[in-house]
Amino acid sequence: MAALRNLLDSFPTRRGNGASGVNFFEVEGAPSPEAARDILVLRGLQRALDLLAGDQFAAAYGRSTNQNDYRWGKLHRITLQHPLLGDPYTIPAAGGFAHLTPALPGIARAGGWEVVDASNHAGLPGSPQDGTFQDGAARRFVGELMPGGVRGFQIIPGGQSGVLGNPFMPACWGAG
Numbered sequence: 001m002a003a004l005r006n007l008l009d010s011f012p013t014r015r016g017n018g019a020s021g022v023n024f025f026e027v028e029g030a031p032s033p034e035a036a037r038d039i040l041v042l043r044g045l046q047r048a049l050d051l052l053a054g055d056q057f058a059a060a061y062g063r064s065t066n067q068n069d070y071r072w073g074k075l076h077r078i079t080l081q082h083p084l085l086g087d088p089y090t091i092p093a094a095g096g097f098a099h100l101t102p103a104l105p106g107i108a109r110a111g112g113w114e115v116v117d118a119s120n121h122a123g124l125p126g127s128p129q130d131g132t133f134q135d136g137a138a139r140r141f142v143g144e145l146m147p148g149g150v151r152g153f154q155i156i157p158g159g160q161s162g163v164l165g166n167p168f169m170p171a172c173w174g175a176g
Contacts, residue, residue: 011037059103060128073108074100075131106132 007016007024015033016025030036053065060074077100082089092099092107099105143152
């Protein structure tokens with residue numbers, strides 16, 4: 001993505017040529033470099049939309065061509081497996097939640113590839129099952145460099161103790 005962004009950002013001066021001199025926006029018969037760039041970008045978009053409306057993503061999107069139906073949470077879902085007992089102690093069921101649908105197990109989640117709420121699945125799903133995950137970040141840390149040192153804050157899911165009301169529970173979870 002960074003390389004593509006660089007090619008698009010530098011297009012006014014480099015005209016689609018990378019640092020190696022290779023033209024990455026070459027289309028036979030295109031009347032101009034701008035037209036070649038636009039043809040390739042629109043072809044890529046059309047292929048992505050065709051894929052989302054096709055059989056591979058039918059469980060999530062029902063072969064819809066309406067872009068309003070393409071919700072990230074239908075692909076990016078979490079299931080928290082109990083490490084020893086499995087079902088029925090696995091979330092969503094054990095937490096009182098329902099699966100998104102029978103064909104799409106798990107709970108819809110934000111986040112994904114290259115974001116703060118990253119999870120452990122492959123970057124770009126090739127099917128509705130490729131975006132599911134079973135765990136995520138176990139700690140968050142924010143640090144601020146100051147003249148007198150570092151001011152830092154961290155949170156661990158469930159708090160230091162994991163016991164509601166315990167003084168080692170983070171304040172944002174209701175304990176003081």
